[in-house]
Structure formats: structure tokens, C-alpha cells
Amino acid sequence: MRDIHIKIRNLTKRFGDVVALDKVSLEIERGSFATFLGPSGCGKTTTLRLLAGFYSADEGEIFFGDRCVNEVPSHKRNATMVFQDYALFPHMTIFENVSYGLKIMKLQTKEIEERVEKTLKFLGLEGLRDRTPGMISGGQQQRAALARALIMEPEVLLLDEPLSNLDAKLRVNIRAELRQIQKSLGITTVYVTHDQEEALAISDSIAVMNKGKVVQFGPPWEIYYRPKNTFVADFVGVANFIRGKVSEITSQNIFVNIEDQTLSLMNHQYQVSTGQRVVLNIRPETILMSKQIPESHSNVLSGKIKTHTFVGQFIRYWVTSGRREFIVDLHDPSSIGILNGDVYLQLPSSKLHLLPAED
């Protein structure tokens, strides 16, 4: 049986006339790493702040285990947070910052010393205990903020875009480090980001949000390859959409008419009926592209390369095929060189994903 740690039920939050969060419900497993992902203004930070207790809910409940925490004030929730700007107290040393929560708990000085020492060591901050936040680097500040949150041995760890102020390389390193720490401590963690790559890399499950609602909640793999609608497909990763109409359904395959031709895709228990308008989605890296016509003729489109951009680990092509345009990523460009002119695109039936058509 799943061990649910955080349960959110019909959570609604309004700011004046603006509905920031609209009847959100979801469940997060104990010890897992859950990420709220979405564009700015989608309600992800609002959700986090509701969990932290900085806002109070207009409707709905939040449960930590069996305990409803709606009425529990922020300083009694034991859900510590790492802030986007770290919010390290500028007038205190790193030691004072990290020990702040323990002091409020009125622990013995000796115990505080020991725990701070341990935590600073764990996060590689030993030498910095007497510095003030202004005297250390961004990455170190980020770790100090994490130390301050972790030392409380919180029930829930909340992270509000904690990596967004770091430069790209550091971000990737600390991301891995953060995931490692979370796994080793087994703390249920809620993370907020607008960076889809970060979300995919770090999470056990992702809640994609848009306009105050959770659009899809599931593991990264599912979010990426089985998005529920065009918003998720488009927001997470790069999507190629092909509009069409279902022409035939078998237990194995679904056939979709796209104007001049029919594409087949594997039937993953899609709830569709013949004649229904649908959108097909395929990721750029799963499209096969070649100068020669492929041996198998199914799902092959002819096209012409419009332009390309060289990104290093792959080349991205924009290919026009009839009135459509496809984005195709070819890896290992060194072996093929840069293509141009007329090409053939093959869309593997196992890589095509079916989405409901939107108006």
C-alpha cells in the first residue's frame, strides 16, 4: 500500500478576484521528491506557500499524514523551506543562521553545537561557520540555506526555485547533490520550478500546473512521453504536433488520417473512437531522418530542410513537409555531417503519442 504523506484536497486560494489556485487535489508519497512545474503565475509557488503556512487556504484541506494543518501556523508546521533568494539573515553568521531554529526550540547549547557541526560538515560548509552571508559565494549561500532547513529535521522540506540564482554549471551540480541528500535522508520534499529540464532530472513525480490547476501529475517519464494534453506536451520538452482524424482502431494500433496520408501508432489504451479529431505528438529526437527513402514505407513523410542550428550534442533541423513543419534532432552529428535539401522523415509508431484535440 502506498504511504501518503502530503494530501491536498480541493485546495483553493484567491487574491482579490484572481483565483491563484483552483480546487487542486493530489497526494505525495512519503519520502518522495515531488515537483510543481509550470509557467509563472500558474499557482505553483502559491501551493508551496500554502504548504509552508504563509498563506491560509480559502477552501480545501492540507494533510501532513493524518493531521490537517490548515489551522497550524507556519512556525508550528515543521515544514522548513529553502527560499528562492535564500533569505539568510544578513546580520547573523552562518552558524547563527543555521542554529536559529534550534535556539527557538530552546535546545542545550552543547546539542546545538553538535548538530550544527554535523550539518555543516554534511554540506561541506565547515570552514564558513563564522562568516556572514554576504561573505560567501552564491553556491555556499544556497547550501547554508539548505543546512538551515535540514537541521530542523523537518517533516517536509519545501524548496522554492532554490537553484534559479545560480549559474548554469553550478545549477546542474547542486541539483544532483540535492537529490542525493534528499534520497539519503528520505525527507518528503516539495520542489517548485519553472525549469522543465530541472523538474525531469530531479523528481520522483511532477505536477504540471497551468492557470491554477494541476494539469497532470505523474513520474517524469510519463510526463515527457505520455503528456495528457497539448499544454503539457508543449511545456515539457519540445513537441511536434500533427492534427488528424482517427480512421481505424485495432487492439494493437490506431490509424490516424492526416490529410494526404495515414499514420499508425501503438494503442496504449487510448480512449478514442473512430472519426474523432485528435492531435499526434512526437518528440524531435525520436524522428528518424534520412536522405534515402527508408525500407519500411509506413509512417514516412517527405520533406525539405528549411534551416538548422548546431547545439553541440545534437543538430536541430526545421523540416517542412507539405504545410507542416517538424523539428527533428539528430544526435552524433559528427558521423553524418550537416544535411540539407530533400529528406525523408520516419515517425516510429511506438514513439507517436495521441492527445485529445483542443478547440
Next chain:
Amino acid sequence: MIKVLREPLLLIILLLVFLGLGFFVLYPMASVLTYPGLQDFLSVPKNPRYLRAIYNTFIMVMLSTSSAIIVGFLFAYTFTRTNVPLKKILRIISLLPLFSPPFMISFSYILMFGRNGLISYTLLGHRFDIIGWHGLWLSETIAFFPLAALIMEGVLQSIPPSLEYAGRNLGATGLKLFRTITLPLARPGVAGAALLVAIYVLADFGNPIMIAGSFTVLPTEAWARVSGWGDVTGAAVLTSILLMPAFLFFLFQRYWVGKRQYTTITGKVTLMDIPPTKWYIRWSLFIFCTIFSLLILCIFFGLIAGAFTKGWGFDYTPTLKHWQHVFSYSKPLTNSLYFALIAALVSSSFAMVSAYLVCRKKFIARRALDFAAILPAAIPGVFFGIGYSLSFNTPPLDLYGTSLIIIFSMIFWNIPIGYQTAYGGFQQIASSLGEAASNLGAGSLRIFWDIELPLLKSAYISAFIVSYIRAVTTLSVIIFLVTSTNIVATFQILNLVNDGFIGQGAALTTALLLLTFLILGCARFLFGRKIELFRI
């Protein structure tokens, strides 16, 4: 509201703050406004003395505000946009009037340029009479241009230099650049400064009482009603008339200009090289600023010289006898010191707590609290003083002749100083710091004590010093409240000058000035250069 209710201590503090502001700001205001009957207000147009005071006040507001703004702007422009020699010294001199009692300028100008003046008579042999509207105009210009300069310096600094560089880049130079880029961008700031200065000119009591002679303005006429005829009703009517424009200017400044200004003023000051100014502009500005700086230095010179001179105007023998008087009768001076210290301490603390509540807590009537805390900034000192004399000389709270009535008036008159400083301070502290502390288990008061207070230390000290200076130098607020038992230095100086004891008056003013700079020196010594004074 629910959140506040959950913390009973906070609720009690909130109630105390409301009670304090209600009882010591709103209640005295209401007392003045309701003291005269409707008939008294309606008969104003029939009283030629009143009409003259209104007319004179109007004239002075126009004249002094315009001149203070022009001088202030030129100073601000010189400091921010040119490289004149002695810039630092000129700037420090230009700030000095902010630290001195307002009447000191008039007093000193009488000594320098009056009928027996050192410069006008002794050196130049002219029986030139500075008493009257022109003397008042000069004094008020000198008294208030530093404030204008300070505000407009902020405005000019907040205009990103890149905009002016962009203008130059597109071919605008000199006057054209100034007229098409700099001035339009500074306009809201200049308007804000003008309104603020106008409020100060309206409320000015010290200068007109010293130097205006028979040229009465509303505050001095109100004082004359009480001191000459015992006509409190008349004084209440006159100060109520005074309150109206002051209040309007205040509203306009805060809610219209203030809003437009705020966003730019808080922006970080970007340091960029000052592009060169044409030599004749630079030197004209230098000469201009030097002349006004000399006029300021004159004040201090005249005063200190007066304090050590036997008989001003006819016998310039040095003497210390005025100081014997100051020390043998030191009560006004010690009273001033104690009252102002206590008032500044309580006022800035009260203001700090109010600002904390408004900035960090959600409760009903939050905006009302905000308004009440800045309201005294709109109230002319004489109005405030009359309010206190009407409200607290009778039960339920009879404070007649006590130190408390003076201290209370100083506390609440200065609330906006501390409040605005603290408010700005709170805005600068990222709200995530408080949330982080709360997140780690700290309750409201703990957050205030551990996080916000230490970070606001320098703001608090600045507020304390400015409140202290304003309290120790005020004449208008206390003039209706002093008796022989709670007399303060400023009032004693006025008496001495009126009775012709020029030397003693000068000595006492010098002593008062020393007290101000003493506190300032202490603060600098204790807290270093972090203390920003008069940040508007």
C-alpha cells in the same frame, strides 16, 4: 485579522498603538476644529486682521517656496551633475540649517543685517531695516532650501545617467539636454519637494515671530490672539484655516506626487562619470552656491559672536557674562535636553512598532493606522500645540504646566519622522526573511526582535536623531504649552530676544546648538557612518 487574534500580545500592542494615535493625535485635532462655533468661522471675512494674516501667509508661501525650490534645485544640480571645486564642503554647509532651530536664522540675520547689524551698520554704515516681509523671505529661503536640495538631490540621482547619455548620443547637449531630458524626468520630484517646502513655510512660526515685525502670518497672528487678548477661539479659527492648505498639500504630495516619485527614488544609485559641464556654467553655479553658503555661515558667525559680545551694535568688547546667565539659570536648557531625549526615544520606538504592524501584519483599519501615523506631518506646529492646550489642560487628562504635556506633544508631533524611516526600512527587508524565521519556528514577536529590529537599527537611530533635533529646536509646538515650570530653551530665547537681552539669547541659542551637535557627534562616534540623516 484572524492571524492577529491568534497572538494576544500583538493584539494588545495593536490596541495601544491605535489608542495612542487616537488620543494624542486625532483627539487634539478634533478639539481645535470643534472649539470655535460655526459663527466664528463665518465671521472671518469681516475681520481685517485675519484677512491680512491670510493674505500675508499666501504671499510668503508663494515667495519662499519658489525661492527655496530654485536655490535648492541649483544646489542639487551642482552636487549631482557638475564638478565644482569644494563640492563636499559646500554640501556640508548647505545642510547645516537642518540642524538648527528655525528662528536662529532670523535671529542671526537681525544681528548681521538689522538696524544695529554688524555688516549693515557697523561695517557699511547703513541703517537698513531687515525686519519685515523681505527679512522673512530671506530667512525662510535659507531655512528651507536645504530640505528642497536634499529631496531633489535624491531625484536627480535616481535619474539613470544612461538616459542623459542616450540624449547626448542622439545629439542633445547643454541646455537642450537639460530642458528635454533632465528637467522633465525631475519634474515629479520637484513638485513633491515644492509641496513639502510649502507645508514647512505655512507652518513656520520661529522666523516670522523673530523677523517679520508687524507683517503677521497665520501662526504668529494665532499666537498674538492668545498672548495679547487671551482669545483662544480666535487662535483656534486661525490655526484651523492654516491646517486646510497644509493638509491639502500633504495629501497631494503623498498620494499623487509621492507615488510617482517613490518608484524612481528607491532605485539603486548608479555611479557613472559626470559628463563635463561648460566652464561658464560650472563657475556660475560655484559662485551661486558659495554666496548661499556664506549666507549660512553668517548665521553661525553672528550667533556665536553675539554670545561673546558685550553690547551688540555699539560695544563689541568680548565677554563671558552671557554664559554666566545661561549656566546660572540652566533650567530651560536641561528641560529641552531631557524632554527631547525622552520624546525622541519614545517617538521613534512607537513609530517603529506602528510601521512594523502596518508593513508586516494584516488587520482591519491597517490603512487608517498608516494614515494616522503620518498625519502629524501635515499639522502645523501651532495647530498641534493649541490642540494639546485645549485637550490636556482639563480632565480627564490634566497636564497643565507639567513636563508630560511637552513631552507628549514632542512625541506625537514627530511620529511621522520615525514612521516613514521605519516604513522604508521594512520595505527594504525582503519579506522572505521574516517568513524564513517563521518557518524555523519563530512567532511574530520573536521575528520582530531577532530579525527586523537588528536590521532596522540604523534606521531607528536616524529616526531618533532627527526626532531629537526637531524636538529640541521646536518653538511652534510648545509655545502654547509652556509655563514657568516646564519652560524650554527655545521659548526662553524668544523671551530674551523680545526683552532685548540679545547677548543672552545668542548664548542660549549657541548652547542649544551645541546640544544638537553633541548628540549628533555621539551617534556618529557610536554607530559610525551608517546613519543616514534626513533621508526623505
